[in-house]
Amino acid sequence: xxxxxxxxxxxxxxxxxxxxxxxxxxxxxxxxxxxxxxxxxxxxxxxxxxxxxxxxxxxxxxxxxxxxxxxxxxxxxxxxxxxxxxxxxxxxxxxxxxxxxxxxxxxxxxxxxxxxxxxxxxxxxxxxxxxxxxxxxxxxxxxxxxxxxxxxxxxxxxxxxxxxxxxxxxxxxxxxxxxxxxxxxxxxxxxxxxxxxxxxxxxxxxxxxxxxxxxxxxxxxxxxxxxxxxxxxxxxxxxxxxxxxxxx
Numbered sequence: 434x435x436x437x438x439x440x441x442x443x444x445x446x447x448x449x450x451x452x453x454x455x456x457x458x459x460x461x462x463x464x465x466x467x468x469x470x471x472x473x474x475x476x477x478x479x480x481x482x483x484x485x486x487x488x489x490x491x492x493x494x495x496x497x498x499x500x501x502x503x504x505x506x507x508x509x510x511x512x513x514x515x516x517x518x519x520x521x522x523x524x525x526x527x528x529x530x531x532x533x534x535x536x537x538x539x540x541x542x543x544x545x546x547x548x549x550x551x552x553x554x555x556x557x558x559x560x561x562x563x564x565x566x567x568x569x570x571x572x573x574x575x576x577x578x579x580x581x582x583x584x585x586x587x588x589x590x591x592x593x594x595x596x597x598x599x600x601x602x603x604x605x606x607x608x609x610x611x612x613x614x615x616x617x618x619x620x621x622x623x624x625x626x627x628x629x630x631x632x633x634x635x636x637x638x639x640x641x642x643x644x645x646x647x648x649x650x651x652x653x654x655x656x657x658x659x660x661x662x663x664x665x666x667x668x669x670x671x672x673x674x675x676x677x678x679x680x681x
Contacts, residue, residue: 435529435556437522438681440538517567517631518551525554525563528658532556534673539680543610543617550607555676558664562611562626563657564604568597569634576601576641600628601646608646618679622666629657 518537525535533556540549552563574581580596587593604626612624630637630650637650649657
């Protein structure tokens, strides 16, 4: 089993949780209805005012009880993206043998730019960047395109189409920065990369030539493991440890 290192400044994404209780909202809603009935029967404007107040409180209580996310994971895309990264880290940890290390969420600086990398695998066969995508739907694109397309049908049978930056090009930038960062620290080795769609419900239709950055899906997970195990860098234990120390 490989060793998994999670950056200390990158907390795990919490499960969505509500900030309040719907019971409070139900109680105040009942008070509001009672006041409304009282106004109809007595025409006392005080009853109407109290009813309006209780109605507002009940609405606020219901909103507070809705599922919410930690501010660090304020968007659904960020939350599910983080879940995909964690799931992929666990797969790499369990499927790769002892002697390999997986570092999650490493931030690499080079020049004026920086890259936050989902997973970096370091072992005898080389250094590998694994960019994780966890979106559900059908992914269409070409290795040369700037943007790829995701088509998804929601639970209400409504079709959605979104574009996102070509992750192969994203990995290319990450490889460039990581290779130069290591070179500045006197470590000279080629960096390999891959894109991994972690959601089992994702279908990928990509055309063109991969240019040495392959794309894998949940269904081809074993292909990703084989890709890492078949690297030909032949790094020494000393070099592996030096890279880990620089990145963790």
